[in-house]
Amino acid sequence: MERRVVILGGGTGGTLTANRIRREYPSAEMQITVVDQDDRHVYQPGLLFVPFGLTHPEDIVRGVMWRGRFRG
């Protein structure tokens, strides 16, 4: 029987958790769904570098397609 896990929050903790579970269980064995209020993930430490022009907002934000890979 396929197992399912739902992760509430697709920030740093949710992303790391989803990645670790996926490494342990292929998509045929485990369905992972990440639920978040936003369809974008912001890499928060990168925000420190934006005001200084050392990175750009588009480089630290990933969209909803990135989350799709966790779903099985």
Ligand SMILES: Cc1cc2nc3c(=O)[nH]c(=O)nc-3n(C[C@H](O)[C@H](O)[C@H](O)COP(=O)(O)OP(=O)(O)OC[C@H]3O[C@@H](n4cnc5c(N)ncnc54)[C@H](O)[C@@H]3O)c2cc1C
């Ligand atoms: C400027 C800055 C620099 C940082 N630098 C570092 C660093 O150098 N090293 C370090 O270790 N940490 C750093 N941090 C801290 C680090 O980013 C946070 O500790 C980490 O992101 C926390 O992870 P989290 O998963 O708990 O929360 P988040 O990453 O904030 O994820 C929470 C997720 O839950 C979602 N959510 C919240 N409420 C709801 C709701 N009601 N319904 C649905 N979804 C919801 C949010 O949309 C979000 O995607 C920095 C933070 C900032 C702001």
